Amino acid sequence: MKAYIETFGCQMNESDSERILYLLENMGYSKTSDISDSDIIILNTCTVREKAKNRLYGHIGNLKKLKDEKKDVLICVGGCASQDLKEKIIDDFPFVDIVFGTMNIPELPKLIEKRISTGKRICSIKEEGFDYNIFNVSRACKFKALIPITIGCDNYCSYCIVPFVRGREKSIEPEKIIKNIRELAGEGVLEITLLGQNVNSYGKNLDKPCTFSELLEKISEIENIKRIRFMTSHPKDFSDELINVIREKDNIVKHIHLPLQAGSDKILKEMNRGYTREDYLNIVENIRNIIPECSITTDIIVGFPGEERKDFLDTLDMIERVRFNRAFTFIYSPRAGTKAAELEDRIQPAEKRKWFKELLEVQNRISYGENKKLANKKFEVLVEGKSTKGNNMLEGRMENNEIVNFKGDKKLIGSIVPVTITEARSFYLMGELSNEKSAREKLVIGAD
Ligand code: 5AD
Ligand code: SF4
Numbered sequence: 001m002k003a004y005i006e007t008f009g010c011q012m013n014e015s016d017s018e019r020i021l022y023l024l025e026n027m028g029y030s031k032t033s034d035i036s037d038s039d040i041i042i043l044n045t046c047t048v049r050e051k052a053k054n055r056l057y058g059h060i061g062n063l064k065k066l067k068d069e070k071k072d073v074l075i076c077v078g079g080c081a082s083q084d085l086k087e088k089i090i091d092d093f094p095f096v097d098i099v100f101g102t103m104n105i106p107e108l109p110k111l112i113e114k115r116i117s118t119g120k121r122i123c124s125i126k127e128e129g130f131d132y133n134i135f136n137v138s139r140a141c142k143f144k145a146l147i148p149i150t151i152g153c154d155n156y157c158s159y160c161i162v163p164f165v166r167g168r169e170k171s172i173e174p175e176k177i178i179k180n181i182r183e184l185a186g187e188g189v190l191e192i193t194l195l196g197q198n199v200n201s202y203g204k205n206l207d208k209p210c211t212f213s214e215l216l217e218k219i220s221e222i223e224n225i226k227r228i229r230f231m232t233s234h235p236k237d238f239s240d241e242l243i244n245v246i247r248e249k250d251n252i253v254k255h256i257h258l259p260l261q262a263g264s265d266k267i268l269k270e271m272n273r274g275y276t277r278e279d280y281l282n283i284v285e286n287i288r289n290i291i292p293e294c295s296i297t298t299d300i301i302v303g304f305p306g307e308e309r310k311d312f313l314d315t316l317d318m319i320e321r322v323r324f325n326r327a328f329t330f331i332y333s334p335r336a337g338t339k340a341a342e343l344e345d346r347i348q349p350a351e352k353r354k355w356f357k358e359l360l361e362v363q364n365r366i367s368y369g370e371n372k373k374l375a376n377k378k379f380e381v382l383v384e385g386k387s388t389k390g391n392n393m394l395e396g397r398m399e400n401n402e403i404v405n406f407k408g409d410k411k412l413i414g415s416i417v418p419v420t421i422t423e424a425r426s427f428y429l430m431g432e433l434s435n436e437k438s439a440r441e442k443l444v445i446g447a448d
Contacts, residue, residue, distance in 0.1 A: 009046025150196030
């Protein structure tokens with residue numbers, strides 16, 4: 001029996017899909033990338049923006065033909081959009097067999113058995129629950145691992161649907177995380193990414209509280225883990241203690257993803273972000289003072305209700321001041337049930353698109369400028385796979401998360417190699433394999 005899993009959205013969903021695959025493999029399914037050959041199809045969905053939801057509807061619609069031709073194939077829709085839309089998916093798509101929520105993954109095998117034995121279509125959505133096993137995972141990659149450390153979110157940023165579809169924030173016990181990472185190190189995993197909506201608030205609700213900095217420090221002592229990434233950091237909970245831990249430990253990457261969302265104090269307040277532009281600039285200054293080579297990336301939303309041209313210019317100003325290595329930019333998308341969805345929004349979509357384009361132009365210029373500073377320097381690169389840029393070309397990631405393409409043998413995939421940057425492009429770098437062993441060089445970012 002074959003299982004086809006398609007994952008939409010963020011790394012948390014990718015991690016959930018790895019848990020889903022584990023459960024399916026235990027039921028006797030094996031993974032396939034050929035949908036027409038599958039006996040079960042799982043769509044693990046995203047609803048963070050309306051567009052993601054619309055695309056999902058197109059995707060599910062496309063499965064009708066397949067189901068008509070192959071009546072026995074089970075079509076299951078899980079993830080954040082299921083949690084949000086619940087029975088609506090079952091009602092809108094009569095050929096969908098199972099709809100399950102973000103907190104219903106552990107019971108998926110039971111739901112599948114029930115669907116097969118009773119013939120009844122199922123919608124199972126829990127509103128709260130924390131049956132979370134980080135060990136039972138069928139990982140997509142042998143040398144990189146995603147590790148959720150907090151699930152859910154308590155911040156209630158006013159635009160965000162995540163707290164409604166992922167539940168309240170809960171932390172996984174440090175002992176479990178450490179044990180899991182030790183096992184992974186023993187299996188040859190080189191890079192781990194700790195995941196949470198706000199990793200900085202890790203540990204608050206544990207019986208024995210443990211801060212994120214303490215957790216990171218413990219993890220960094222595990223032998224053979226070469227790179228520790230984490231995301232997402234929230235500026236309101238970002239501590240100097242954390243910056244110091246990142247500096248001290250060689251295997252914690254010098255890269256921080258720190259979503260700014262907006263550069264105007266008025267909009268930050270409306271977004272319920274809990275910091276001002278000055279607070280944010282102070283954090284950046286501290287990071288740059290303590291770890292000059294640290295790269296900083298961000299998320300920005302354009303066109304939040306009530307945002308005026310002058311607020312948008314504040315965002316541009318912040319981008320110029322901070323000189324982010326990269327920004328993930330989004331046009332505001334109202335999500336039903338959130339506070340911001342109730343706010344009056346007078347800016348026309350065409351105007352928002354214009355601002356968005358302006359933002360991209362500024363950021364692309366900065367990203368390109370920052371990448372150019374890396375030319376002729378040598379860095380450690382984790383080789384992730386073959387590159388699309390040409391024959392015999394490989395693709396890898398630098399510590400700062402930038403992609404580098406370079407010529408090399410595919411047997412290097414899964415190892416860390418030294419690469420000298422030969423050329424910067426806006427969205428990636430070109431490089432050359434270096435023969436020398438040590439590649440660790442300081443890269444000073446943000447300062448000309
Ligand atoms: N509209 C647009 N972007 C959003 N994000 C979250 N909610 C919305 C929304 N309603 C963005 C934020 C967040 C990223 C993952 O998605 O920038 O950091
Ligand atoms: Fe959403 Fe804010 Fe939580 Fe991030 S921190 S998931 S933006 S509510």
